[in-house]
Amino acid sequence: MLNDVNVIKKTDPGGMLDLLIEFPGQLEEGRKLAIDADIRGLDGRNFDNIVVCGMGGSAIGGELVKAYAIDRLAIPVHINRDYLLPAFVSENSLIIASSYSGNTEETLSAVALAEEIGAPIFAITTGGKIGEFVRENGYPHIILPPGLPPRAALGYSFAPLLTFFERLNLIDDQSEAITETVKLLENGVREYSPENPWDKNTAKHLATMLHGTLPLIYSDDWHFNAVAVRFRGQICENAKQIAYSAVLPENNHNELVGWKNLGSLASLIKGVYIKDKEMNPRVEFRMNFMMKIQEELGTETIFMESRGESLLTRMFGIIQLGDWASYYMAILNDEDPMPVGVIDRLKAALGEF
Numbered sequence: 001m002l003n004d005v006n007v008i009k010k011t012d013p014g015g016m017l018d019l020l021i022e023f024p025g026q027l028e029e030g031r032k033l034a035i036d037a038d039i040r041g042l043d044g045r046n047f048d049n050i051v052v053c054g055m056g057g058s059a060i061g062g063e064l065v066k067a068y069a070i071d072r073l074a075i076p077v078h079i080n081r082d083y084l085l086p087a088f089v090s091e092n093s094l095i096i097a098s099s100y101s102g103n104t105e106e107t108l109s110a111v112a113l114a115e116e117i118g119a120p121i122f123a124i125t126t127g128g129k130i131g132e133f134v135r136e137n138g139y140p141h142i143i144l145p146p147g148l149p150p151r152a153a154l155g156y157s158f159a160p161l162l163t164f165f166e167r168l169n170l171i172d173d174q175s176e177a178i179t180e181t182v183k184l185l186e187n188g189v190r191e192y193s194p195e196n197p198w199d200k201n202t203a204k205h206l207a208t209m210l211h212g213t214l215p216l217i218y219s220d221d222w223h224f225n226a227v228a229v230r231f232r233g234q235i236c237e238n239a240k241q242i243a244y245s246a247v248l249p250e251n252n253h254n255e256l257v258g259w260k261n262l263g264s265l266a267s268l269i270k271g272v273y274i275k276d277k278e279m280n281p282r283v284e285f286r287m288n289f290m291m292k293i294q295e296e297l298g299t300e301t302i303f304m305e306s307r308g309e310s311l312l313t314r315m316f317g318i319i320q321l322g323d324w325a326s327y328y329m330a331i332l333n334d335e336d337p338m339p340v341g342v343i344d345r346l347k348a349a350l351g352e353f
Contacts, residue, residue, distance in 0.1 A: 002204045002328055005194045011331050014338030016238065017194070019152040020327060023320070024185035026155020027178055029145075033156075034163035039140045042120060043167060047094040049076045051085065052161070053110040054098035057150030060233065061124075061157025062098055063226035064319075065165065068312060070222065072171045083109040091118040096164075098157055100150040102128020105350070124160055149338065151237055154230070154319070177312040184313050185320055192324040203321055207328030209302055210235070210270055214242060218290070219274040220283045221247035224306075227315050228274055231322035238337040239329035248286050256290065262297055269294075271301040276314055 001007055008017065052062030059081055066077045078086060083106050089095070095114040099107045102125040111130065114121055115137075123134040123141040134141040142164075144156045159178070165171050190196070192203040199205075215235060219228035228245040235243040246255060262269070271294045273287050291301040304321060306314035330337035 002194075002201075002207070002331060003197050008194045008331050011334060012327075012337055014336060016149075016152065016327060016330075016337040019148065020323060021189050021193070023152075023155060023323070024182050024189065026153065027159045027182050027185070027316075030156045030159030031163045031178060033142050033144065034160035034167065037140065037142045037160075037164070039122070039164070039167060042094070042122060042140055045094075045120070045168075046092075047075060047120075048090065048092040049078060049088065050094045050096065051078045051080050051089055051114075052096045052098055053080045053085075053107045053114075054157075055081055055104050055106050056233070057153065058098045058100045058104065058107070058124075058157055060151075060226065060230050061154060061161055062096070063229060064154075064158050064315065065161050067223050067226040068162070068315060069165065069171050073165075075170070080110055082106055085110050085113045085117070089114065089117055089119055091120075093117075093119045095119045095121045096161070097121060097123040097125065097130050097134075098161070099123075099125050099128065099130050100144065100148070100153050100157065102126055102130040102132075104130075108133075122164070124157065149340075151234065174312065177310040180308060180310050181313040181316050184308050184317055188317065188320045188324075192321070203324035204328050206302070206304075206321065206325040207332060209300075210272070210325065211241075211329055211332040213270040214265070214268050215244070215270050215272050217243060217245040217272045217274065218251065218287065219245070219247055220276070220279050221250060222280070223311060223315065224274050224276060224279075224318070227318050227322075230319055231272075231274075231326070234323055234326035235329060237340055238323075238326040238335075239333055240335045241329060241333060248283050248290075252286050252290070256293070259293060259297060262299070266298040269299045271299055273301065273303040274306070274318055275303050276306040278311070 062079050097107050097111045121139045123130050125131050126144045126146040142160050217228045217231050219225055225247050232243045232245040235241055294301050304318055307317045308314045327337055
């Protein structure tokens with residue numbers, strides 16, 4: 001089925017395939033948007049902390065920047081997925097509103113509170129109410145290309161934010177890492193494309209293994225935690241199939257014990273492990289131990305091994321594989337990967353609330 005290009009395109013009338021193919025270019029274009037952005041009033045300032053306000057596909061860019069730069073950033077970065085703001089936010093905090101649509105109600109609420117506090121605001125959006133707000137009030141911002149589902153605009157939510165951090169001198173120059181990452185992603189498009197047959201296509205193979213199962217995705221809690229969250233979200237939204245993620249070593253201090261009484265779940269669960277060459281060796285040991293325990297209980301396990309030299313390349317290589325695998329899972333489920341009808345239904349209900 002996954003080797004039949006006609007079946008794939010018929011199941012994907014909205015064109016998610018085209019967005020997967022175009023994804024590598026988003027990193028370069030998003031970086032250019034941030035380089036060209038007017039950030040006067042923010043550059044040269046010292047902030048106590050940074051709060052990225054966003055939800056779903058708009059928030060994951062912030063999560064990934066935080067995970068990527070966690071051992072480089074000298075100030076705390078908090079990802080705020082709520083209507084409210086933490087009590088530590090002050091006029092010395094930098095508030096970043098990340099909303100692809102510009103109409104995310106939780107983000108709008110948090111930004112309004114930031115303005116009351118007097119915190120400086122920076123926005124990354126296609127427009128909407130947030131775009132209107134920052135333009136009217138003279139806040140620095142980046143306007144993204146419109147017309148994409150937020151989850152398919154990851155390059156636009158990640159690369160501008162990473163480059164913005166460079167311009168604030170919070171991290172070092174990322175040009176080489178971006179160049180290597182784009183090259184790997186371009187190669188990945190060829191490797192994972194529908195024309196590449198199942199026996200040579202890692203994404204098709206992974207999709208087949210996860211189809212009809214409950215994937216539990218495990219990673220470290222350092223650089224790859226956000227990568228696991230991204231894969232989980234893509235399975236849910238693209239394939240319309242539930243998935244969960246957890247991090248090590250925390251998992252080993254509680255959830256590990258719960259594996260004792262799986263009952264009928266044992267044959268439905270697939271343990272998916274994200275591994276990286278620079279992972280803490282004790283975390284890798286814990287992963288191997290968990291895989292052994294799960295296999296003893298009758299649960300199959302899979303590992304996803306990162307590729308590339310730079311950390312950025314290794315993270316986005318796993319992200320791309322997960323994106324394509326979730327796409328092929330949608331095809332196997334006979335689901336159009338583009339629409340998210342139940343979320344639209346929820347928004348309509350909230351509008352009446």
